Amino acid sequence: MANLGWLASLAAAVVVVALRSPFATAQLRPGYYASICPNLETIVRNSVRQSMAQSQISAGATLRLFFHDCAVRGCDASVMIVNSNGDDEWGSPDDQSLKPQGFQTVLDAKAAVDKDPQCRYKVSCADILALAARESVVQSGGPYYQVELGRYDGKVSTKSSVVLPHVDFNLDKLNGFFSGLGLSQTDMIALSGGHTMGAADCSFFQSRIGTDPTMDSGFAAQLRGTCTSSQSSAFLDPTPLGFDNSYYKNLQGGRGLLGSDQVLYTDPRSRGTVNYYASNQGTFFYDFTVAMTKLGRVGVKTAADGEIRRDCRYTN
Incomplete structure (x- = not known):
């Protein structure tokens, strides 16, 4: 998917890509939360449905949010982090095209998941974003696919890490x-x-x-x-x-x-x-x-270098 606010240097992109280890997939699998949060997918599905009813652009905004997240530091929900000094991914010119409705869709889904006592604080924002993106596609008439789960949330978000393709790329x-x-x-x-x-x-x-x-x-x-x-x-x-x-x-x-x-x-x-x-x-x-599915495997964090955020906007 082409981005709407891209930086000019492909060389810089290569440097960032080299740092993010594209295929850290060892723990990803469908059914990862089967015994941890068995109703997870139903909860996210219903929450996304409500978000789409409230805003016509929420589905497209959520799908784009998933790409912007995975393509920068890997699929770790770092795009959702808000830093008090403004030095976060959403502050980058490349991310200014991201719409608040996408962020709100994920925040609402996270809140719905955490309302279930069995699930509370056990499901990563990165996995909820991946599921919300899938539901945005499916509920807009697109294809269903199984989402591999087991991501941990990243702890770092900086403007300088955002290197994405330009609208004039050949x-x-x-x-x-x-x-x-x-x-x-x-x-x-x-x-x-x-x-x-x-x-x-x-x-x-x-x-x-x-x-x-x-x-x-x-x-x-x-x-x-x-x-x-x-x-x-x-x-x-x-x-x-x-x-x-x-x-x-x-x-x-x-x-x-x-x-x-x-x-x-x-x-x-x-x-x-x-x-x-x-x-x-x-x-x-x-x-x-x-x-x-391949995009969802990029730069996946584990318990060793990630966490499960209680609030998707802030590190724990």
Whole structure:
């Protein structure tokens, strides 16, 4: 999934990736909480349903939050930490596109889990975020997949650790970043399909309007009317509340909102996968679940270097 606030240095990304040990997966497994918190998935499912009823953008915001978390320090909920001095991941320009509704969805799910005496303070924020992301997909019409569990929460969150792809990245730069996470080009294209939900601020793509020949002229005219200011926003695809393959059909028509999305079609090395997903939603769904499972294994913390936070916003 492409991010909406990316830094320019791929070299810096490689340094960060090298520090986060992508595949610390020894303790991850479905059913990790079977004897600890047997109703966990039902509790999270019901809580996410309530969040989605309260806010139409909560599902897309939660899915994006999961990617931003895993792609920085690993899947350890460090993106949720609030530091008193403001030096935390959400303070980075790269994370300014994250919406409060995603954070609130996880906080509400955590509160619901901790209301169960059997579960209280025994389930990590990182695992709740992973489950909430899955539920956001499923309850928006997307595929169900088993979530591997057993993550511990990280103890560190800093602005400088946030290194994510840019909206103007070409295919080589996108592949370079995602390969550092242990993900293939196919994984990257499938995860980019998460942009089937949500919106982007005009400031992230306004420079393309009328200047990028890969953008459909009618679409450009439409966006020109939408983006009356940098604070305006536009939907990433025509079905922003549903999880489907419309994103890829958009790319075929030159209607990708972000440059880093449209390049997946304009570059012949990735166009075939875009075309296949556009005509085979089931294949996209399957590949998306594979990629989400692989993403969920990145930089996993254990009891030796993590904790189970009582409040997802603060270390214990």
